[in-house]
Amino acid sequence: MKNILIIRRDNIGDLVCTTPLIEGVKIAYPEAKVYLLINKVSQDVVKNNPFLEKVFIYKKAKHKAKNETTLGVYFERLMIFLQLRKINFDAVILANPVPCKYSLRLAKMAGAKNIIGADLGTDEIHHPFRAADFRGKHQVEHTYSYLSAISEKSIPIPPVRVFLTPQEQQQAAQRLHRLLPPVGRVFAIHISTRCPKRRWPVERYAEIINRLVTETDAGVLIFWSPQGTLAPDDIGDQKRAEQLLASCQNARVALYPTASVRELLAGFDLCHGVLCSDGGQMHLAAALNKDMVVFLGDTDAELWHPWSGKYQILQTTSGDCIDVSVDEVWERIKKIGV
Known part of the structure; x- marks a missing residue:
């Protein structure tokens, strides 16, 4: 062919x-x-x-x-x-x-x-x-x-992949340098989802972030979907992100606004682990082979779990992430070793 x-x-x-x-x-x-x-x-x-x-x-x-x-x-x-x-x-x-x-x-x-x-x-x-x-x-x-x-060859399934350029990685590293003091590990928190059942309260995200930064070498970057990303009429999650940052009050926590998928990828690439909901952001993190804790809502886990990296799924019988406690999330974060 x-x-x-x-x-x-x-x-x-x-x-x-x-x-x-x-x-x-x-x-x-x-x-x-x-x-x-x-x-x-x-x-x-x-x-x-x-x-x-x-x-x-x-x-x-x-x-x-x-x-x-x-x-x-x-x-x-x-x-x-x-x-x-x-x-x-x-x-x-x-x-x-x-x-x-x-x-x-x-x-x-x-x-x-x-x-x-x-x-x-x-x-x-x-x-x-x-x-x-x-x-x-x-x-x-x-x-x-x-x-x-089209082929009778037995070819093992490759991982999911995306390809960042050195320039994209360098620009992201420069942003990180401006946003956070020097830290040994960075954790990503992505708060957006188009599905109400996968949305977790801001105050609970704040509790997780405050636990993460008790480690003095740890930093947190907050990501969200900008206006119009999830749907043409979607107002975006910037206000929730700003509310979350205000709840943390720590120099090692910063907002990381992104205007494109490429900027989100480059930001995720800086991070050692990701907490997010099921959706495009989860699969993008998997394509970077990131370890994740994921709110899956009522999504079929066998069909849609992250394909690459270590992952922990948060899912309740109700299918509603509001039923997931802070302690449950924290235990899963510890399991991925971030």
């Missing part, structure tokens, strides 16, 4: 869980050119990915900027698909492991003749995967199963 296209139209965490498939395809076909078609929201996940020839980024109309028109968004998308049709793909993988008619539509617009994907009950998918064809229990394992459609 010379040209292979992978399509993943979902969000940040879904694309992180697709990075092993991208790497696996390149291992199976070292000389092939691997292309990726994604939506704009998740583009930072695969920036600098060495296994990709090119990333095609389309924008959903609901994500258009204030100065853009819907017609303009559709025109840009047309230009992308005209480019894709010129490549002549040997295979197109619809990487979502559940049936997705929209991904199939994108594959057809790209001129695909050999489409691999979850069974939609249509002969337009040439290699359909039914439930029994997916291996393992995790989203990474399910997505990686598609590799078997």
